[in-house]
Amino acid sequence: MTKILLRYLNLLVLTLLVVIVFSFTLGYLFPGDVYTNLTGLESKAEALRYLKVDSDAGFFSLFIAYFSNTLVGQWGVSSITGEPLFSEVLLSLPATLELGFYALLLAVVVGLPCGFFAGLKPQRSLDMSILGASAVMYSFPVFWLAMVFILIFSLNLEWLPMSGRVDLLLNVPTVSGFIFVDILLADNIDKGHAFVDALKHLALPTLSVSIITMATLIRAVRRSTLDVMRKPYIIAAQSRGLSSAQIFLKHGMRNALLPILPIMAMQVTTLITNVMIVESLFSWPGMGHWLLQAIYQQDYPAIRTGLLAVAGAVIVLTIIIEVLSRLVDPSREKFDRVAV
Amino acid sequence: MKRSAWRPTTAFFVAVLGACLAGCSPTETSQPSTRGVVYCSESDPTSFNPQLDTSGTTSDASAHQLYDRLIEFDIETGNIVAGLAESWLVSEDGLVYTFQLKKNVAFHHTDYFSPSRTFNADDVLFSINRWRDESHPYHTISGGMYPYFQSLNLAANIESVDRINGYRIQIHLTKPDSSFLAHLATDFAVILSAEYADELLKQGRPEALDHYPIGTGPYRFVEYRKNRFIRYERHDNYWRHSVPNPQLVFDITQRSALRLAKLITGECDVSAFPAQSELNAVREDDRLTLLEKPGLNVGFWAFNTQREPFDNPDVRRALAMAIDKSTLLDAVYFGSAKRAIGIVPPTSWAHQQNAEEISYNPVQSRSLLRAMGVEQGFSMTIWAMPVQRAYNPNAMKMAKLMQGYLAAVGVEVTIVSYDWTTFRNNLQAGMHDSVLIGWSADNADPDNFYRPLLTCGAIPSGTNRAMWCNQKYDNLIERAIAVTDSDQRKQLYAQANRLLYEQVPLLPIAHAFRYQAQRENIKKVIINSYGGIQLGEVEKRDD
């Protein structure tokens, strides 16, 4: 157990180090002055002061300075607004993670049962329709799906709002950056109303992002259930006369779920990307919205920071899920994943 | 151990599912507990001080929401009426202006500043001296550029600004200026708080003056998130009238389609710049109303006259001939604009009915271009604004149409666009060949078109996008402002028009109407031909 944890900790530290090195090289890859790219400050003197290095510092000592700055949250400032980037990221990242989390949750809540049903009765009409639906869902371009949802549910039916995380007139002070937590912490608003309002705002973005993950999950769960139900111990249980419901609940489900966790780890990254794509359609104030603005404005320090933050978050999430899946199923081979 | 780990998880799923169902079910009995008006604006303001910027976005977000001026334009007539100055007096020779100020006008009381006194002469002195006096401690703060005043070269004409007593000030000019009062009534001549400025200077962060604003206007500033929203709250002690609306939020939405969508879903109450193509959709929807006003603006295509071959008037003329303006009016403005002949719109008294205009003639354009040495396949850039403006609701679309016209005369066009802030910085640096942009007037005086758009002094301040400097033109404009007789002025402007027709530093395209779309339960939004939107009196009727 400790060995596994240590190994993943090692992997985490190494990958994060690689990401920081990569973001440092971005300073050289982007057009313009290296010092400006690394700090967002126009004048070299100010940039050097920010990095706490001398003007004759070599490549390596510059990296050390950048590295230690990065660790303490001194990520530079935006070259357009002059705002400190670290706090900007802290404002946007929670929104992205939040949307990703609810989308994953929805995908799991719907995807798991569907996958089980399909896998237990293969080749029947239920299986075929679930499989067909998942193939369709899997092929949607996420940005188009989001627009279609807006068109149907917001503009034509007028059921759900299409922008933001909560009604702008509800002045929810930002504390944690996670809207439901912030609503609970706020003391100046009608919490019940705010809660319902936030849920409504969440509905469309969550749905459009989760559809694709849901499809992947359904297929993975179906595959894995199929495999498990052919295992000898299931057949043995059948011969002992257990009912199929008992067999599935007692032996099948858990074993079918084991190979799913690592797939979730892969899916988290896709999910976050999809969240970032739809954010600007839903005026969702997350990293994608922010990073795209930075790219359009050619705000290189912000792009560098944004990539650092997103890559960092994605890696941390992936490794957490990997660790979880290893803890749940220590017998699994290192990168052994079920086919989707 | 493993088994029990699943139980709480399952319970959690059920709880969340339950919460989700509860949220989606139509138990919408409680009305929104928070009231206020949401205005969907089109872009980010660069600061909350309109002195620093001529962009309409900045004035919309600040000029009439947060601040007042000494004098104001009457919305209906365009005449000058009292603002923070109760009355004013102009001397016989037109050189001395005396203003009597209002008493008991309260500044905003916010989290970051508590005023200890009401508005007085010091505030006026501070506000004017900041842009006028280069040695003023605040002059260089936030960039030190005051484009409106600098493009008019107004500072040079002010000899002094004197405090007579706490509520009376006097401004001395070096030469008479018939449009001086109009300048003081524009969005840009706002009155800031001198007390706040002093306090910030002591704290060593003077730039906060422009980002955490304090004014006397109907709303006070609460919070701004770039690219997301601006939040204001009612100024309870507003001196002019009581403010009916408790909260005002600017929802920053760059795409006009999304603004319309939010208007339809009720997420916005008022929307800036509906696209011309969407006007019919707004008219047909019972719940929406469309406000319409002839705009004091001009949309044009400016050549960078400091670049080859656009420094040659004949090349510019030839390129202008390649463009069919009538189609642009139909396709981009959908007929809701007047064809522009000169740069002054027909609503102005200085508009010249019979001015000459370059007509559409691709054949002649082609031969003229070849004669000037512009070969087939010559490539140039057209910069298209990324934002909608009243004067050009869709510059990108216009650029694409023009790309087609210019291809017909053998000129290859690359369309360039950046984010609005970058766009303007790069324009300022003169990186363009030509640009589709325009101008919304800030006051009713024709000088407000002729001077900032094309005089030499307007190049460094970034309003002369053609980068065109012509001594003869400058002289005409100077002379026009020194006389008060309007017939005489008209004649001088006619000469200027003639010069523009010969030199073609820019091709005027359209004078657009100004539109505002809003929900039907919103009353008293004031759209102003002379500048930013005014939401001080807006009221939202509960359905």
Added chain:
Amino acid sequence: MSRFNLYQDEFHPSPWRQTWREFKRSHVAMAGVVVLAIFAFIAFFGPLISPYDPTLQNTDALLVPPSWDASGTVRYVMGTDALGRDLFSRLIHGAQVTFGTSVMLVLIAMLVGVAIGVMAGMSNGTRASVINHLLDALMVIPTLLLAIIIVAILGTGLVNSMWAITLALIPHFVHHTRNTVRELMNKEYILAARLDGASKTHIFVHSLLPNMIEMLVVQWTIALSVAILDITALGFLNLGAQGSTIELGAILADSVNVVYIAPWNIALPGLTIFAMVFAVNVVGDGLRAALNRRLRH
């Protein structure tokens, strides 16, 4: 088979024929093949069948609804966009660019990926472990995010976004190739070949490649659907195809401005992308299922 056979030889279809026979049994998969064939046809001959020049602007016919709408006209089968350009012609040209570039860039990514993967799979020691570690790090980042990063460095544009997606897809081919090669290298027939003194190239060409082709075809369809989605997403986000380049994602991005007044401008390009991706996925699934069945027999 209907041919008269004099000698009662046992008929041994090649593995490919077997797979094809299994594949044909699925009607859905065959429908996918037909749709893909149509897109391939468009990719080659698109300009010949498009009724108008896709950049031709008719300012008298802005936002004309499709022909099946009450106010549509037959002149513009699928209506026009905000600049009066024929949507049908634009879709054909857009599909040509999107599909054509996706196919091409997946091929390039496959060639490079397989080369690296084989090298990594056949060698061991430090070189292999360095490649493996780098790959594991890269695999974590989704292709689109990687592509956005690369576009941010190179600058926006269709060609840059193609490079970006190609680069981003390579690790996946490397990963799968490496795993397959690893697996195959333990097989007896490889060992036999090695004992016979066959060179690495020889082993690769004669023993590894024939056994990898099917895996590669399946991976290729997966990568193709990813590539189409990514290239349209970049186009939609204004990071890929710009301005005058007609690409399905960019067409959609243009149409967002008329989402409410002209919904067909959203629906049709979106459906085209969807049909393309769906067909690729269905064919990929069919192939995989056919392979599985063949191996089981």
